Amino acid sequence: MKKITALMLSSAMMLSLAACGGSASTDAVSSEAVSTAEAAPAALTTVNAGKLTMSTNAAFPPYEMTTDSGEFxxxxxxxxxxxxxxxxxxLQVxxxxxxxxxxxAQNGKSDMVMAGVTVTDERLKVMDFSDTYAEGIQSIIVKEDSTIASPDDLADKMIGTQRGTTGYIYCSDDFGDDHVTPYDDGLTAVQALNNGQVDAVVIDNAPAKEFVEANPGLKILDTAYAQEDYAIGVAKGNTQLLDAINGALEELEADGTLQAIVDKYINAE
Structure with missing residues (x-):
């Protein structure tokens, strides 16, 4: 199967673009003054002034989720x-x-989208993406007594996925729409597996672990389904914001912040 890989989830990897530049002051008269002013960062134009608005789907642990108190x-x-x-x-979520x-994000209603978003050729047609900030894999969840032992065994089975995700896209391409049932979120897909409505669930590895831990009787297959990169999506052509995000990501990688965040939510294997 063309998308199968046995690679496991790794933590954040990074980045190469420099931070954005700015515009010269209208009062600058010397070449030295102009050079200094041009090196200063320009003020970002965002959807809501003074805020970075992030659209997400907070049902994708450990990437985004809601606490009991309603916080993200x-x-x-x-x-x-x-x-x-x-x-x-x-930050506004x-x-x-x-x-x-x-x-x-595509229509400029938010500044960016972060929801374990994978860069695909189709998405690149309608929005731009930052450098990769993490890697993930698509995993397969089945019942412990399932006869499904590898991705090849998914043929002619009913597969549950989250609507609009790469898991849905990959499975539809490989097995046909008739063998894929999309759900609004991963939890609902896992509930359908528990209820016998689907034979397997294909979803990112990190939330797959969370769902299996919370649902005795389920397991993740040792062989993964696909490997992919996570990035931040912005409106097509918004190079000012994209450059600023990439610059910030580069700094966060260099000072160890990205790794610390990953380690906070994902225990090292």
């Missing part, structure tokens, strides 16, 4: 907050369905 937390939330701090902005989160 997770790898993406913490990374976004660190980026906002680097840019001198306040807007929770919605996964498809809607992508559209919000």
């Amino acid at each position: 937390e997770g790898i993406d939330i913490d990374v976004a907050a660190a980026i906002a701090e680097k840019l001198g902005l306040e 807007d929770d919605m369905d996964f498809d809607a989160a992508l559209l919000a």
Whole structure:
């Protein structure tokens, strides 16, 4: 099968683009003054002044989730907050369905989308993406007594996925739409597996571990389904914001912040 790989989830990897530049002061008269002014960062134009608005789907642990008190937390939330701090902005998190989160960034309703988003050729046609900030794999969840032992065994089975995700796209491409049932979130897909409505669930490895831990009788297959990169999506052509995000990510990688965030939520294997 063309997308199968046995690689396991790794932590954050990075980055190469420099931080954004700025514009010269209208009062600058000497070449030295112009040079200094041009090196200063330009003020970012964002959807909400003074804020970095992030659209997400907070049902994707450990990347984004909601606490009992209604607060947002997770790898993406913490990374976004660190980026906002680097840019001198306040983070605003807007929770919605996964498809809607992508559209919000694409249409300029949010500044960026972070929801364990994978860069694909189709998505690159309608939005731009930052450098990779993490890698993940698509894993397969089955019942412990399932006869499914590898991705090849998914043929002619019913597969549950989260609507609009790469898991849905990959499985539809490989096995046909008739063998894939999309759900609004991963938890609902796992519940369908428990209820016998689907034979397996394909979802990112990190949330797969969370779901299996919370649902006795389920397991993750040793052989993964696909490997992919996570990145931050912004509106097509918004190079000012994209350069600023990449610059912030580069600094967060260099000072160890990204690794610390990953380690906070994902124990080292």
